[in-house]
Amino acid sequence: MTHFITSKCNNCGQCQKVCAVECIVKGNSQSFIDPSTCIDCGACASECPYSAIQDKATPDTQIDFNKNAEFFSVGSGYKNQK
Ligand code: SF4
Ligand code: SF4
Numbered sequence: 001m002t003h004f005i006t007s008k009c010n011n012c013g014q015c016q017k018v019c020a021v022e023c024i025v026k027g028n029s030q031s032f033i034d035p036s037t038c039i040d041c042g043a044c045a046s047e048c049p050y051s052a053i054q055d056k057a058t059p060d061t062q063i064d065f066n067k068n069a070e071f072f073s074v075g076s077g078y079k080n081q082k
Helices: 043-047 062-073
Strands: 024-026 031-033
Touching (some): 031 062
């Protein structure tokens, strides 16, 4: 499981600045991490002032993990930025 962003995110953009592989993209109400590109370095998690970035899904956050993957698989995020 790669890092992923939960609904605690307020889209501040702080994490994007430290991601070396540029796999964090802003959505309408929160940012998302592309699981196919993330190298699991953890740099983003320590930057987030809202503790919104996790690396282990719990029953409460599994839906957030799925939302990150779906954001990219439906082409609304990463692919449109290229
Ligand atoms: S730093 Fe945290 S609150 Fe800001 S965009 Fe990233 S995940 Fe969201
Ligand atoms: S864990 Fe590293 S590679 Fe993955 S999104 Fe965060 S900063 Fe980027």
